[in-house]
Amino acid sequence: MTLSRQTDLAQFRADAEQWLRASVPERWKAERGALSEQDTTEVKREWDRQLFAGGFAGLSLPAEHGGQGLGLAEEVAFHELAARAHAPEGFGRIGKILTAPTLIVHGTEEQRGRFLPGILSGEQVWCQGFSEPGAGSDLAGVSTVARRDGNGYRVTGQKVWTSFADVADRSLLLARSSPDAPRYRNLSMLLLDMRQPGVVVRPIKQISGATHFAEVFFEDVWVADEDRLGDDGQGWKVAMTVLQNERGIVEGITRYVEMRGDMDLLIAHCAGTEYERAAADLDVRLELVRWQVAKSVELEDDPVAFVRASSVLKVTWSELWQEMTQLGLRVAPAEHLAHWRHQYLETRASSIYSGSSEIQRNIIAERVLGLPK
Numbered sequence: 001m002t003l004s005r006q007t008d009l010a011q012f013r014a015d016a017e018q019w020l021r022a023s024v025p026e027r028w029k030a031e032r033g034a035l036s037e038q039d040t041t042e043v044k045r046e047w048d049r050q051l052f053a054g055g056f057a058g059l060s061l062p063a064e065h066g067g068q069g070l071g072l073a074e075e076v077a078f079h080e081l082a083a084r085a086h087a088p089e090g091f092g093r094i095g096k097i098l099t100a101p102t103l104i105v106h107g108t109e110e111q112r113g114r115f116l117p118g119i120l121s122g123e124q125v126w127c128q129g130f131s132e133p134g135a136g137s138d139l140a141g142v143s144t145v146a147r148r149d150g151n152g153y154r155v156t157g158q159k160v161w162t163s164f165a166d167v168a169d170r171s172l173l174l175a176r177s178s179p180d181a182p183r184y185r186n187l188s189m190l191l192l193d194m195r196q197p198g199v200v201v202r203p204i205k206q207i208s209g210a211t212h213f214a215e216v217f218f219e220d221v222w223v224a225d226e227d228r229l230g231d232d233g234q235g236w237k238v239a240m241t242v243l244q245n246e247r248g249i250v251e252g253i254t255r256y257v258e259m260r261g262d263m264d265l266l267i268a269h270c271a272g273t274e275y276e277r278a279a280a281d282l283d284v285r286l287e288l289v290r291w292q293v294a295k296s297v298e299l300e301d302d303p304v305a306f307v308r309a310s311s312v313l314k315v316t317w318s319e320l321w322q323e324m325t326q327l328g329l330r331v332a333p334a335e336h337l338a339h340w341r342h343q344y345l346e347t348r349a350s351s352i353y354s355g356s357s358e359i360q361r362n363i364i365a366e367r368v369l370g371l372p373k
Contacts, residue, residue, distance in 0.1 A: 048122025083257035129173030146175035187235030
């Protein structure tokens with residue numbers, strides 16, 4: 001990275017930090033744990049609009065598509081600063097991180113013009129319709145059917161673990177559109193309208209008590225050909241673009257900052273005890289996550305090296321977070337026990353969602369190390 005690039009990034013960080021100090025809603029900072037569900041939704045929707053108005057939506061998306069035309073370094077820096085400022089997450093994550101980059105690669109000019117402005121402005125919320133009860137790790141085995149009907153499809157089936165489904169306007173949905181075609185060539189990616197009849201959303205209560213996800217049922221739901229992303233039967237190719245973004249470095253740095261707070265608390269718990277060394281070892285591993293994110297950013301212009309460097313992030317942070325919470329439960333004083341109990345239950349799913357650890361290791365073995373299948 002050149003000196004001028006470092007200077008530009010330093011100025012960006014300073015500007016972003018100043019904007020965040022002035023923009024994070026006071027009621028969110030003061031009352032976020034006590035806000036009602038309706039108030040929380042209002043804050044998050046408004047936050048997406050604030051990001052757009054402030055010039056912090058779509059930082060690494062090309063300017064010709066409505067983004068800021070900056071690099072991944074700025075995207076990562078802003079997410080780190082926003083997490084440290086305890087900013088709301090908003091509802092735009094799926095749209096900005098997954099849908100928008102995929103539209104740019106696989107979408108038509110008409111689709112990009114129709115969907116990208118709403119995604120960036122925060123006016124349109126997206127969810128991701130991939131996982132199913134019988135097709136979690138085996139994404140190619142989805143059974144949701146998109147049956148041809150004139151100039152479009154009729155979709156019937158079920159998705160599960162769908163974040164933001166209860167507030168989403170559209171779903172980036174993978175469905176089986178060609179039942180007789182070979183595996184991996186029988187799927188299509190659809191931009192499905194979630195606000196139409198036939199779509200039923202049922203929130204899922206997790207063991208931690210939270211409801212981050214939902215199951216979604218589709219009964220004869222209409223999707224026009226103009227709302228198919230990529231060619232019919234090319235859904236697997238499009239899905240690989242989505243997953244590359246889902247398991248990428250923005251998620252990695254966001255998780256790092258979230259875990260950093262837990263790690264600092266854990267080190268304090270373990271100080272002067274027999275677990276002090278164990279906490280120090282976990283701290284070193286957490287800093288390696290940050291180092292790996294920084295290394296990946298430096299390789300942004302080399303697609304092959306970038307994928308190799310970033311591919312280890314998901315499995316690394318997810319399993320580390322589980323180990324941290326296990327130790328936290330063991331050493332926490334009574335006043336912090338509720339926190340660690342909640343974090344322990346929350347992280348049980350971290351090595352499953354966005355690709356299980358087993359799937360991630362297969363990807364690393366085959367695509368990074370070049371080992372035989």
